[in-house]
Amino acid sequence: MTEAALAANEVALRAGAAPISNEVSGGEIVGLAGLDGHGQERFLKILAGLETAASGAVSFGESPVHGFYDAVSKGIAYLGRDRRATGIFSSLSILDNFAISTVWHDVRSGLISRRARRQRYESFKERLSVVAPDPRLSITTLSGGNQQKILLARLMAMEPQVYLLNDPTRGVDVATRHVLYGVFRELAAAGTSIVILSTEIEEILLLCDRVLVFREDTVAAEIAGAEMTNERVISVMFGEPQ
Amino acid sequence: MRASDSSLATLWQRTSFGGVLLLVLLIANIFLNPPRFVFTNWGTLIGLAAPLIGAAIASTPAILAGRGGLDLSVGPLMGFVNAIVIKVLFLDNGIASPFVIVPVALITGLVVGCINGFLAAVLRIQPIVATLGTFLVLTGVTLTILPAPLGPAPDWLKSLAGPLSIVPLAAIFLIWAAVKRLPIFGQLMAVGSDDRAAFTAGVPVTQVRFFAYAFGGMLSGIAGLMLTSLIGSADPNIGPTFTLTAIAAVALGGVSLAGGRGSITGATTGALVIFLLQSVLTTFNVSTHLLQLANGAILVTAVVLTALQDRLQRGGAR
Numbered sequence: 001m002t003e004a005a006l007a008a009n010e011v012a013l014r015a016g017a018a019p020i021s022n023e024v025s026g027g028e029i030v031g032l033a034g035l036d037g038h039g040q041e042r043f044l045k046i047l048a049g050l051e052t053a054a055s056g057a058v059s060f061g062e063s064p065v066h067g068f069y070d071a072v073s074k075g076i077a078y079l080g081r082d083r084r085a086t087g088i089f090s091s092l093s094i095l096d097n098f099a100i101s102t103v104w105h106d107v108r109s110g111l112i113s114r115r116a117r118r119q120r121y122e123s124f125k126e127r128l129s130v131v132a133p134d135p136r137l138s139i140t141t142l143s144g145g146n147q148q149k150i151l152l153a154r155l156m157a158m159e160p161q162v163y164l165l166n167d168p169t170r171g172v173d174v175a176t177r178h179v180l181y182g183v184f185r186e187l188a189a190a191g192t193s194i195v196i197l198s199t200e201i202e203e204i205l206l207l208c209d210r211v212l213v214f215r216e217d218t219v220a221a222e223i224a225g226a227e228m229t230n231e232r233v234i235s236v237m238f239g240e241p242q
Numbered sequence: 243m244r245a246s247d248s249s250l251a252t253l254w255q256r257t258s259f260g261g262v263l264l265l266v267l268l269i270a271n272i273f274l275n276p277p278r279f280v281f282t283n284w285g286t287l288i289g290l291a292a293p294l295i296g297a298a299i300a301s302t303p304a305i306l307a308g309r310g311g312l313d314l315s316v317g318p319l320m321g322f323v324n325a326i327v328i329k330v331l332f333l334d335n336g337i338a339s340p341f342v343i344v345p346v347a348l349i350t351g352l353v354v355g356c357i358n359g360f361l362a363a364v365l366r367i368q369p370i371v372a373t374l375g376t377f378l379v380l381t382g383v384t385l386t387i388l389p390a391p392l393g394p395a396p397d398w399l400k401s402l403a404g405p406l407s408i409v410p411l412a413a414i415f416l417i418w419a420a421v422k423r424l425p426i427f428g429q430l431m432a433v434g435s436d437d438r439a440a441f442t443a444g445v446p447v448t449q450v451r452f453f454a455y456a457f458g459g460m461l462s463g464i465a466g467l468m469l470t471s472l473i474g475s476a477d478p479n480i481g482p483t484f485t486l487t488a489i490a491a492v493a494l495g496g497v498s499l500a501g502g503r504g505s506i507t508g509a510t511t512g513a514l515v516i517f518l519l520q521s522v523l524t525t526f527n528v529s530t531h532l533l534q535l536a537n538g539a540i541l542v543t544a545v546v547l548t549a550l551q552d553r554l555q556r557g558g559a560r
Contacts, residue, residue, distance in 0.1 A: 103426075104425055
């Protein structure tokens with residue numbers, strides 16, 4: 001299996017900010033850290049094609065990525081931060097919330113098969129240990145953690161090659177967190193790349209192979225291996241001289 | 243037990259207060275006007291209600307698409323189809339075959355629907371303004387083609403009034419049932435529910451909205467044929483009156499004007515409620531001014547109650 005790499009080429013988050021060049025290859029988990037508003041979220045959204053860089057470009061494998069739909073079609077999936085505002089559809093059922101990004105997968109002889117959808121859902125339900133009694137109920141009947149699992153299942157159903165996760169464990173209980181960590185590791189072990197923005201340093205230390213620490217709209221430091229410690233990351237976040 | 247609970251809840255959600263009103267009004271009608279509402283006469287009654295049901299269903303897709311989605315042109319489009327079918331096809335060119343008339347009606351509706359979709363979804367003009375534009379243009383064009391009422395209609399079309407109006411109604415329900423099982427329908431409900439979330443889920447929002455207007459246009463074509471059957475002639479002035487009544491019916495039927503929630507059952511219920519309400523008031527020989535007033539009052543009450551029900555449900559869910 002050859003894994004294409006998602007690359008940022010001289011991406012400047014704003015005019016005048018030092019450009020960022022980096023690459024995420026298959027099987028890797030890369031963390032994005034920084035104090036809120038120091039550019040890490042914007043960087044993630046630029047990678048996803050949701051925002052455009054002041055200069056520079058994003059490419060996947062050999063080809064450039066133009067905008068969000070192009071990114072999706074190339075197998076780059078983005079999980080948003082605000083679950084309630086831009087994630088779930090509160091008036092739709094759990095099942096439809098799960099399937100919305102992959103409606104075509106349930107088509108049997110031209111029409112949607114509820115059974116096929118149900119089967120697909122059940123396999124993800126098992127894998128993510130979703131606690132939901134009846135998938136026909138509204139998604140708002142689920143706890144925050146289970147809603148997040150459904151959103152992740154929605155993404156996984158697209159079988160993307162790159163996951164861009166914007167603070168995926170925000171407002172999620174501890175048990176669910178560990179389920180999610182397990183799934184992220186499995187995905188990486190299977191060769192997909194994961195970029196994960198997190199507001200919790202412990203989470204990044206636990207999951208990631210390396211971390212990009214943002215300060216003033218650029219990467220202040222890239223830390224990997226034994227140097228990845230709480231103190232080190234925090235000192236870069238606060239801009240202390242190294 | 244859980245399943246029956248939730249299916250009852252679904253039925254309630256789908257029809258909301260419209261369902262209760264429908265029942266009450268039906269009983270009132272049967273009680274007040276027995277000869278008109280004997281069971282054997284129900285075919286005729288359905289025939290009378292059919293164009294409004296068609297118009298209400300045709301109004302639904304655009305509203306489901308959300309973000310102010312609305313199709314004001316449904317009524318004039320029905321009138322336009324009526325004029326094309328009777329004046330242009332039947333009277334001017336002697337074409338009476340259903341195999342020409344039905345496709346022409348459907349395609350006319352579809353083309354106008356596509357124009358609405360282009361204006362509202364692609365150019366992103368406010369739907370109410372965009373479709374007000376097509377409303378006025380179609381009204382004008384219809385009056386140009388057909389300055390005054392004219393008849394008659396082909397026999398087969400006239401025979402679809404009364405009990406046989408079930409046929410076009412059934413066609414609409416079947417088409418809807420099929421479309422409901424297309425991938426795009428799920429996307430339509432998602433876009434109506436929350437278009438930003440739909441965008442981040444990779445749903446092609448613009449195409450889906452365009453589809454909603456095109457589909458509504460096509461359904462308006464069928465509704466136009468139903469109108470033609472009922473009046474058995476061409477009349478340039480009747481069509482436009484359907485627009486607002488249809489939207490009132492849809493709102494009564496619990497289709498959320500914010501988008502993303504509602505069903506064909508709801509739209510039909512709403513249309514029947516308005517029809518039955520008019521029927522009750524007519525038995526009392528109430529003047530048409532009061533009829534309008536009653537329509538409006540019921541509509542406002544129903545929409546307020548639906549909003550309250552929404553709030554209660556949402557409060558319960560969190």
